Amino acid sequence: MLLYLRLLKxxxxxxxxxxxxxxxxTFLSLLGVTVGIFSIIAVLAAVDSLDRKIKEDMSSVDxxxxxxxxxxxxxxxxxxxxxxxxxDVTYEEYQYLKGAVPSAQAMAFQIxxxxxxVRYNDQSASNINMVPVSYEFVDIQSVKIGEGRFYTExxxxxxxxxxxxxxxxxxxxxxxxxxxxxxxxxxxxxMTVIGVMEKQGSGSLGMPSNDTTIFFPVNFLRKMYGDHNxxxxxxxxxxxxxxxxxxxxxxxxxxxxxxxxxVKSGEIDNFSIDILSxxxxxxxQMIGMMNMIGWIISGFSLLVGGFGIANIMFVSVKExxxxxxxxxxxxxxxxxxxxxxxxxxxxxxxxxxxxxxxxVWGITVVLSKALDFEFVLGLGNxxxxxxxSTLIGLISGILPAIAASRLDPVEAIRSGM
Numbered sequence: 001m002l003l004y005l006r007l008l009k010x011x012x013x014x015x016x017x018x019x020x021x022x023x024x025x026t027f028l029s030l031l032g033v034t035v036g037i038f039s040i041i042a043v044l045a046a047v048d049s050l051d052r053k054i055k056e057d058m059s060s061v062d063x064x065x066x067x068x069x070x071x072x073x074x075x076x077x078x079x080x081x082x083x084x085x086x087x088d089v090t091y092e093e094y095q096y097l098k099g100a101v102p103s104a105q106a107m108a109f110q111i112x113x114x115x116x117x118v119r120y121n122d123q124s125a126s127n128i129n130m131v132p133v134s135y136e137f138v139d140i141q142s143v144k145i146g147e148g149r150f151y152t153e154x155x156x157x158x159x160x161x162x163x164x165x166x167x168x169x170x171x172x173x174x175x176x177x178x179x180x181x182x183x184x185x186x187x188x189x190x191m192t193v194i195g196v197m198e199k200q201g202s203g204s205l206g207m208p209s210n211d212t213t214i215f216f217p218v219n220f221l222r223k224m225y226g227d228h229n230x231x232x233x234x235x236x237x238x239x240x241x242x243x244x245x246x247x248x249x250x251x252x253x254x255x256x257x258x259x260x261x262x263v264k265s266g267e268i269d270n271f272s273i274d275i276l277s278x279x280x281x282x283x284x285q286m287i288g289m290m291n292m293i294g295w296i297i298s299g300f301s302l303l304v305g306g307f308g309i310a311n312i313m314f315v316s317v318k319e320x321x322x323x324x325x326x327x328x329x330x331x332x333x334x335x336x337x338x339x340x341x342x343x344x345x346x347x348x349x350x351x352x353x354x355x356x357x358x359x360v361w362g363i364t365v366v367l368s369k370a371l372d373f374e375f376v377l378g379l380g381n382x383x384x385x386x387x388x389s390t391l392i393g394l395i396s397g398i399l400p401a402i403a404a405s406r407l408d409p410v411e412a413i414r415s416g417m
Contacts, residue, residue, distance in 0.1 A: 032303075036301030043294025068273050087271075097253060105242065108136040110234070110235050113233070118186050128212055128213070130216075134156050145197060163186070163192070164196070165195070165214050166212050197210050254273065305396075310345075341405075
């Protein structure tokens with residue numbers, strides 16, 4: 001054990017000496033490993049941060065939650081021309097299904113619509129995500145209220161002119177003033193602020209954040225524009241009862257709605273039901289693909305880095321041939337020489353890897369401060385970076401180490417004379 005510790009100490013000394021005496025050569029040799037480790041860990045850190053953010057954003061939603069609408073979010077076997085003939089879901093169907101599907105814990109009626117500009121006196125906030133939805137939405141998805149409250153069942157059914165605004169909207173319109181009970185202007189109408197949501201941060205995958213979102217009763221919009229407009233896409237959100245299988249609830253909703261719409265046996269469904277878990281599986285696949293692409297791209301840099309380490313080790317063997325001969329003449333075994341150079345290759349490679357990870361850490365700190373998104377360099381990624389750089393050092397250093405260990409001591413000493 002003491003022998004290997006001494007080997008490690010000597011190898012570290014030789015590696016640091018190589019760095020000092022041949023800084024440019026060593027830097028160029030380590031550049032490939034540094035860039036390769038930087039690329040891999042940067043991709044892994046970015047993807048892990050995105051994955052963590054997505055899961056954090058979706059933690060408030062049951063994965064069994066489903067969305068009933070006229071078309072599917074994902075690919076469909078139904079031709080586009082046929083899907084365009086499907087009718088929109090209606091508020092009347094939402095009311096019917098609420099009473100007809102006991103396996104559903106909660107249902108909400110929402111309309112997907114375009115962004116709007118919200119005004120208060122001479123202040124305005126543009127590109128605000130509008131979410132007209134019925135009161136049951138808070139029973140399906142957690143809406144964290146910082147101040148005030150969400151609207152009630154009676155306010156929702158009556159289509160009252162009340163709104164719950166996001167943190168950033170409140171900051172833009174009211175600054176440090178209390179926004180509760182103040183009136184904002186949307187769609188040319190005055191609406192009273194009854195609640196402000198807690199700060200959420202930027203959304204993931206291009207999804208809008210609650211910070212730039214406004215919730216209000218869906219019937220308010222229906223009273224203004226009716227139920228058939230090009231900028232409105234109605235959807236029924238369904239949350240199954242605890243313990244109920246999502247597919248069983250989906251089948252129940254499908255059967256009830258087919259019967260309600262008079263869809264005959266043998267005819268295809270003229271609506272679509274998407275379960276949120278399918279969306280999360282698609283995200284997991286996409287994240288896995290991003291990781292794989294990152295590894296492939298970074299592999300080329302690591303290959304170049306491996307050749308660089310091998311090159312500097314062969315040069316090191318050549319420069320120290322005389323010293324190797326003296327060590328062997330004094331009784332050093334082949335294994336001692338082999339491990340000496342192998343440890344040196346690993347140490348050089350790890351130094352390159354640490355430089356790459358230091359660059360990633362610096363960039364994550366800068367980006368986290370510059371953007372409203374937290375990039376994290378986790379312990380797992382640090383261990384991966386260290387492990388990969390160690391492996392590159394072992395692979396690239398094994399041939400030079402073997403060549404050094406097999407040198408004839410007499411020839412080695414003579415070559416240095």
